[in-house]
Amino acid sequence: MQTHQFDAIIVGAGGAGLMAALYASKGGANVAVVSKLYPTRSHTGAALGGIGAALGNLDEDKPLWHAYDTVKGGDYLADQNAAKILAENAVDAVIELEHMGLPFDRTPEGRISQRRFGGHTSNFGEKPVRRACHAADRTGHMILQTLYQQCIKNEVRFFDEFHVVDVIMNQGACVGVVAIQLGTGEFHVFHGKATLFATGGWGRVWQITSNAHTLTGDGAAAVYRRGVPMQDMEFYQFHPTGLYGLGVLLTEGIRGEGGILLNKNGERFMEKYAPKIKDLASRDVVSRSIYQELRLGNGIGGKNYVHLDIRPSTVNRYLAEAGETRRVDDAYIARALAETLDLCRTYVGVDPLTEAMPIQPTAHYAMGGIPTNIDAEVVTDANWTVLPGMYAAGEVACVSVHGANRLGTNSLVDLVVFGRRGGMKIAEYVKTADFIPLPPNPTAEAEAEFKRIRASKGKTKPYTLRKKMQEVMMDKVGVYRTAKELVEAAETMRELRHAYFTDLSVDDNGYQFNTDIIEAWELGCLIDLAEVTAISANLRTESRGGHSREDFPDRNDEKWMVHTLAYRKSDNPYGTETPPVETNTDKKVDMSLAAEDPRFLPKERVY
Numbered sequence: 335m336q337t338h339q340f341d342a343i344i345v346g347a348g349g350a351g352l353m354a355a356l357y358a359s360k361g362g363a364n365v366a367v368v369s370k371l372y373p374t375r376s377h378t379g380a381a382l383g384g385i386g387a388a389l390g391n392l393d394e395d396k397p398l399w400h401a402y403d404t405v406k407g408g409d410y411l412a413d414q415n416a417a418k419i420l421a422e423n424a425v426d427a428v429i430e431l432e433h434m435g436l437p438f439d440r441t442p443e444g445r446i447s448q449r450r451f452g453g454h455t456s457n458f459g460e461k462p463v464r465r466a467c468h469a470a471d472r473t474g475h476m477i478l479q480t481l482y483q484q485c486i487k488n489e490v491r492f493f494d495e496f497h498v499v500d501v502i503m504n505q506g507a508c509v510g511v512v513a514i515q516l517g518t519g520e521f522h523v524f525h526g527k528a529t530l531f532a533t534g535g536w537g538r539v540w541q542i543t544s545n546a547h548t549l550t551g552d553g554a555a556a557v558y559r560r561g562v563p564m565q566d567m568e569f570y571q572f573h574p575t576g577l578y579g580l581g582v583l584l585t586e587g588i589r590g591e592g593g594i595l596l597n598k599n600g601e602r603f604m605e606k607y608a609p610k611i612k613d614l615a616s617r618d619v620v621s622r623s624i625y626q627e628l629r630l631g632n633g634i635g636g637k638n639y640v641h642l643d644i645r646p647s648t649v650n651r652y653l654a655e656a657g658e659t660r661r662v663d664d665a666y667i668a669r670a671l672a673e674t675l676d677l678c679r680t681y682v683g684v685d686p687l688t689e690a691m692p693i694q695p696t697a698h699y700a701m702g703g704i705p706t707n708i709d710a711e712v713v714t715d716a717n718w719t720v721l722p723g724m725y726a727a728g729e730v731a732c733v734s735v736h737g738a739n740r741l742g743t744n745s746l747v748d749l750v751v752f753g754r755r756g757g758m759k760i761a762e763y764v765k766t767a768d769f770i771p772l773p774p775n776p777t778a779e780a781e782a783e784f785k786r787i788r789a790s791k792g793k794t795k796p797y798t799l800r801k802k803m804q805e806v807m808m809d810k811v812g813v814y815r816t817a818k819e820l821v822e823a824a825e826t827m828r829e830l831r832h833a834y835f836t837d838l839s840v841d842d843n844g845y846q847f848n849t850d851i852i853e854a855w856e857l858g859c860l861i862d863l864a865e866v867t868a869i870s871a872n873l874r875t876e877s878r879g880g881h882s883r884e885d886f887p888d889r890n891d892e893k894w895m896v897h898t899l900a901y902r903k904s905d906n907p908y909g910t911e912t913p914p915v916e917t918n919t920d921k922k923v924d925m926s927l928a929a930e931d932p933r934f935l936p937k938e939r940v941y
């Protein structure tokens with residue numbers, strides 16, 4: 335076992351981790367980034383559509399309007415102090431990325447180009463605004479490359495292909511992590527004054543997902559097993575446009591460029607569900623509308639999908655109908671949506687310039703996660719009690735800036751804004767904090783668990799359990815939910831966990847790049863998070879944002895302007911007995927913008 339000591343340990347090398355690492359190192363901290371993937375393979379690199387900032391380069395725009403859209407899009411559950419920071423800091427964060435060398439698309443005058451996106455409006459919902467800054471449809475890829483270069487320049491130390499499997503706590507603080515070096519199977523301890531989790535989401539809980547295979551919620555599960563609550567886990571976003579059968583994401587930028595959703599009769603059905611903003615309604619609304627169409631038997635060819643049409647002839651027809659002067663042609667679409675065209679041609683053999691694309695909603699984004707304050711410090715209760723030494727940023731964190739439903743392009747903003755704030759806070763903290771010593775045997779429990787998995791001789795392959803989990807979660811904890819199904823889903827997760835601890839079977843018991851064992855461990859994380867999701871979803875007896883209860887179809891602001899917190903009640907991070915999950919709803923939503931401006935008060939949604 336090797337031990338490494340750094341002021342700051344950043345777990346994860348996506349946009350959030352890299353931004354935090356950059357700013358912690360700029361502030362003078364000695365920083366290590368520990369990542370199971372090579373940094374530029376992180377999921378941030380798959381983000382296509384753009385990063386939202388009220389630059390106002392093409393249409394008049396203001397950060398306050400961006401904050402309003404964020405709060406409204408989040409169905410009023412977003413903490414308003416955080417939404418304000420997100421919108422205000424987005425502007426200089428994007429300009430900073432540009433100065434670091436990020437090759438944004440340009441307007442003819444040389445400014446950063448911006449496009450429309452769902453839920454982005456000017457003047458408090460008046461009309462659509464072009465706010466999404468983008469580098470073709472490869473925005474996330476460019477962010478990742480740019481930040482990685484900056485980190486290298488700033489002498490951040492990278493431990494690539496090191497898989498973090500446990501959090502080390504001592505004296506009530508987080509003092510580092512345990513990781514396995516994938517190439518050797520060896521255990522390493524990373525001892526730090528500050529540890530920031532930026533491990534991304536857990537879309538792999540569901541069967542149809544836009545998320546990469548690696549998005550298994552490791553960071554969230556690891557801290558949850560050590561007593562940190564999970565906040566607002568019932569809010570998981572289904573993106574309306576995943577490629578049928580695969581879930582591969584087709585960016586909202588397609589509809590931003592004028593793409594239209596059509597049912598089997600060629601009807602633009604969003605006119606029915608969101609007469610005002612139509613295809614650019616927020617994601618929860620569009621996903622539900624697609625499900626309604628499917629229930630009405632309006633899927634294409636009797637199947638569970640509808641069409642997304644970006645053919646220039648279709649787009650131009652609707653642009654003309656809307657009285658707009660803009661027109662598109664093949665060359666424009668091929669340039670603005672290069673990645674999309676490529677994905678469709680490769681995965682389903684459809685050429686979007688000549689055919690409509692088959693789409694269905696796909697599990698996409700975790701609004702919930704590790705609770706933090708606006709400086710990325712992890713908090714453990716409704717009183718905002720800070721857990722010393724532990725930080726979180728990016729998708730794994732719940733600031734909460736996205737509330738019940740995230741707006742398109744706001745995740746990339748979240749990464750750079752709160753990643754940066756976390757990095758700055760860490761730099762400040764490590765200047766005065768001392769190293770808290772490691773507890774004796776910090777790797778003991780993780781090593782024992784891996785020994786168990788390696789030696790397991792049961793009958794059930796991790797694959798079988800994963801498949802069952804994904805099917806049940808898709809079926810019962812998807813876009814629409816009922817108490818009965820949520821209770822059943824939670825029960826199934828407990829059964830799966832029992833099988834996981836008593837009857838697992840892995841084939842490979844080697845040490846070098848043993849993906850069999852690592853995937854089995856990741857499955858344990860997914861099951862934990864799936865269970866919390868079902869339990870939190872059952873607790874919230876209302877419909878809000880991405881959480882739609884068929885048995886409680888209305889939003890209930892009187893009772894539910896609160897966050898949910900779910901705690902795993904056990905000191906043993908593993909063990910065959912299913913630990914009870916305890917929930918509370920004591921944490922109120924921050925309403926600081928509404929206190930000054932009644933437009934930020936919850937109101938009925940008109941689409």
Ligand SMILES: Cc1cc2nc3c(=O)[nH]c(=O)nc-3n(C[C@H](O)[C@H](O)[C@H](O)COP(=O)(O)OP(=O)(O)OC[C@H]3O[C@@H](n4cnc5c(N)ncnc54)[C@H](O)[C@@H]3O)c2cc1C
Nearest residue numbers: 346347348350370371378381383498534728729743745746
């Ligand atoms: C296909 C797709 C398109 C998207 N498009 C957009 C968009 O256009 N605009 C937008 O705003 N958002 C978009 N999103 C959402 C956004 O990209 C993600 O929410 C965001 O990139 C997450 O970034 P992150 O830094 O939190 O984590 P990620 O980029 O997911 O990185 C996670 C990091 O954690 C590391 N890690 C995980 N587990 C461990 C472990 N056990 N040990 C060590 N390291 C670990 C990984 O190696 C990786 O480096 C999109 C998402 C997807 C899936």
